Amino acid sequence: MPPEQAEATSSQASPDPSAAGCANRPQAMKLDAFKVACSSCNLRELCLPVGLSGPQLDQLDALIGTRRRVKRGEALFRSGEPFRSLYAVRTGFFKTCVSSDDGREQVTGFQMAGELLGLDGISTDNHACDAIALEDAQVCAIPYAKLEELSREFTDLQHQFHKIMSREIVRDQGVMLLLGSMRAEERLAAFLLNLTQRLHARGFSASALILRMTREEIGSYLGLKLETVSRTFSRFQDEGLLEVKQRDIRILDSEGLRTLVNGARC
Amino acid sequence: MPPEQAEATSSQASPDPSAAGCANRPQAMKLDAFKVACSSCNLRELCLPVGLSGPQLDQLDALIGTRRRVKRGEALFRSGEPFRSLYAVRTGFFKTCVSSDDGREQVTGFQMAGELLGLDGISTDNHACDAIALEDAQVCAIPYAKLEELSREFTDLQHQFHKIMSREIVRDQGVMLLLGSMRAEERLAAFLLNLTQRLHARGFSASALILRMTREEIGSYLGLKLETVSRTFSRFQDEGLLEVKQRDIRILDSEGLRTLVNGARC
DNA sequence: CGTTTGCTTGACAGCATTCAACGTTGGTGG
DNA sequence: CCACCAACGTTGAATGCTGTCAAGCAAACG
Secondary structure: OOHHHHHHOOOOOOOOOOOOOOOOOOOHHHOOHHHOOHHHOOOOOOOOOOOOOHHHHHHHHHHOOOEEEEOOOOEEEOOOOEOOEEEEEEEEEEEEEEEOOOOOEEEEEEEOOOOEEOHHHHHOOEOOOEEEEEEEEEEEEEEHHHHHHHHHHOHHHHHHHHHHHHHHHHHHHHHHHHHHHOOHHHHHHHHHHHHHHHHHHOOOOOOEEEOOOOHHHHHHHHOOOHHHHHHHHHHHHHOOOEEEEOOEEEEOOHHHHHHHHOOOOO | OOHHHHHHOOOOOOOOOOOOOOOOOOOHHHOOHHHOOHHHOOOOOOOOOOOOOHHHHHHHHHHOOOEEEEOOOOEEEOOOOEOOEEEEEEEEEEEEEEEOOOOOEEEEEEEOOOOEEOHHHHOOOEOOOEEEEEEEEEEEEEEHHHHHHHHHHOHHHHHHHHHHHHHHHHHHHHHHHHHHHOOHHHHHHHHHHHHHHHHHHOOOOOOEEEOOOOHHHHHHHHOOOHHHHHHHHHHHHHOOOEEEEOOEEEEOOHHHHHHHHOOOOO
16 A cells, blocks of 8 residues: 555545445545644544634634644654643544553553544643554644633633543543453454444444554553454454454444443343 | 541541541541631642632632532432532542443542542533442532633633643543553552552541442452452451451551552562 | 564463352341 | 341352463565
8 A cells, every 4th residue: 555545545444445335535635634724624523623613713723833744653742741732633543552660551542533632641741641653644733721722712612622521531431341341352342333433423434444553452452462352353253243354344243243242131 | 436527537537546647637627518618628739729829719619609418328420410510529438430231330430538520521511420429428519611611711720620630531541551451469559559649648647548438349440359359458468468457458568569569570 | 585563373371250158247126 | 235137348169261372374564
């Protein structure tokens, strides 16, 4: 796959263009992403500007200073670095991870287009986790001081920002539920359903996806070892729930996955 | 223990008053808690008003509408209920928990005096978890709409509020690390150290505590079964790390606990 | 084309769970 | 005041899920 294409197609691409109905979305992203204003960004409805319009949106545009490219494998920020900006993912795919003193690493989330990175930094003015690009990515840097300023002026923006922080807290609670009380099969099923649901909201297929992360990263996120992740994928395939070819996943029975997640009621 | 005392002593009491250095704190709480303003609340430095002064503090006082008593076992709010207010714990002890569709329950946190409850409700205007009092408690209700309003006026309040939300996100990441990559011993050690550290910040002993929650609730929080929690307590006792008498815990070797948490480096 | 990185699979071990019994505590009513 | 009950906590034995170790294979990269 040539590099421009990898970049232009954002975080998902149908491996065979003729196959799935993945492409029900305009190709505006091929245009120079670094000139897109919030007001004309196709992620408007998923990102910070949800519900904003007119002057508020213009101000937000003005606020967003630099856009930044992050190459696959590079860090957008690292734990301990001073916190200045939040980052909205425009294209690409990130993981965030924390590590304990003794070096154990825990992936705390995967972020895709329209999602916000860096909220953890507000509490101490230093980032509390690493954000690593899992594929070449572009982000919009949102200077935090300016965002606070602007959100004092515009209640809609203020409210939207608070909702985003709160949503992150709720998401984390869901992950705790997953890590604290689910078995490997349930965790992986929940993970896949969550991913496809978010991809679907971005115009991608709900039944086919390309994983941007390794088995080890999935395992870290789900509190499992990579071998367990791999085995569970294989089991899902044997049971006819999925078709798995390395990172290329096709969901054959999403109902089956769903009953697995809520599956204690037998 | 007579009920008034249980209430007056908040969420911790030295089982034997002469024993530990638990009581290095004024007894102002014995006064009618329902008339205490933020400006004269002894939790000022732990709660929302951190860093505020003068007019800001007065305004915040004005904002805090009703104070509310919650009896042990009762819910402050439940998942699905409409969200209107945040709650600052004045006295007592809470747990928050989420439950999956099939009824599994996950304790997502324990909250003590000065901590804020309800942040999860902002995202959808409905509470996303249950908050249950583990002992008779008092909370200050902070109408959220008014808080947003006021934080548009006072940058310090705005900033402080954002920090609190962010801190919750960072805390959640820590719990994920715990649930995702630690073994039972490490989890329990981390849990105890976290509890004592928070209690210490409130003027209680760093080496003696009374658990407000059952083994099952600890287990739910830590992703373990109650039997495992109980066994691990016993093992810690055998190893001379703790003295355990039901819910009455005395820490004999906090260094030992600490090395357990960061203990992969052997 | 070789090397590196990531993925799969098998065999075995270990930690936590499950199931079960018993002990303790605190509250209630006789 | 004491007996009883219910909720909570402790402990043992056995099971099982997931981790560990190891080998082989596939894909990606230079």
